[in-house]
Amino acid sequence: MSIDGAYDTENIFAKILREEMPCVKVYEDENTLAFMDVFPQSRGHMLVIHKHEQARNLLDISSCGLKQIMKSVQKLARAANIALSPDGIIITQFNGGPAGQTVYHFHVHIIPKYHGGLKPHAQMGDNGDGMADRDELNMLATQIKSALITD
Ligand code: AMP
Numbered sequence: 721m722s723i724d725g726a727y728d729t730e731n732i733f734a735k736i737l738r739e740e741m742p743c744v745k746v747y748e749d750e751n752t753l754a755f756m757d758v759f760p761q762s763r764g765h766m767l768v769i770h771k772h773e774q775a776r777n778l779l780d781i782s783s784c785g786l787k788q789i790m791k792s793v794q795k796l797a798r799a800a801n802i803a804l805s806p807d808g809i810i811i812t813q814f815n816g817g818p819a820g821q822t823v824y825h826f827h828v829h830i831i832p833k834y835h836g837g838l839k840p841h842a843q844m845g846d847n848g849d850g851m852a853d854r855d856e857l858n859m860l861a862t863q864i865k866s867a868l869i870t871d
Pocket of ligand 1: 756759760767814820821822823824842843
């Protein structure tokens with residue numbers, strides 16, 4: 721999919737927001753939702769999305785929406801740092817298929833980085849067999865939630 725185009729209300733994150741699909745939620749406020757990536761590149765890989773803006777990528781989202789997302793990204797990165805003690809944290813996002821985007825609802829990745837390499841991006845396998853264990857994701861989400869600092 722191109723960097724330009726219309727927002728598809730049937731994308732998987734829109735379905736998560738409408739509760740038509742499950743997610744392992746880590747954090748939610750009035751405007752943003754953070755949940756565990758089910759094909760994680762590392763232990764504790766999370767995604768942050770806007771709950772109300774129908775933006776496909778960074779070019780579409782309002783500056784206000786972006787600010788709200790990045791506030792949550794910082795909050796969750798801090799919590800992941802406390803809870804999981806990674807060696808570093810990668811914050812990233814992709815715009816358009818050729819750049820690596822696979823889900824067309826704007827999102828920011830929070831990827832804790834430990835010694836060694838990362839698993840490949842959005843590695844879903846032929847039958848979704850790259851999917852993380854749900855119990856493990858729930859456990860990580862609980863750990864990160866317990867380290868959230870209120871501001
Ligand atoms: P991107 O390729 O930047 O659009 O990222 C999409 C991300 O969503 C990838 O890291 C996928 O592993 C992740 N993903 C796909 N489906 C789901 C899902 N149902 N729940 C959580 N994460 C997902």
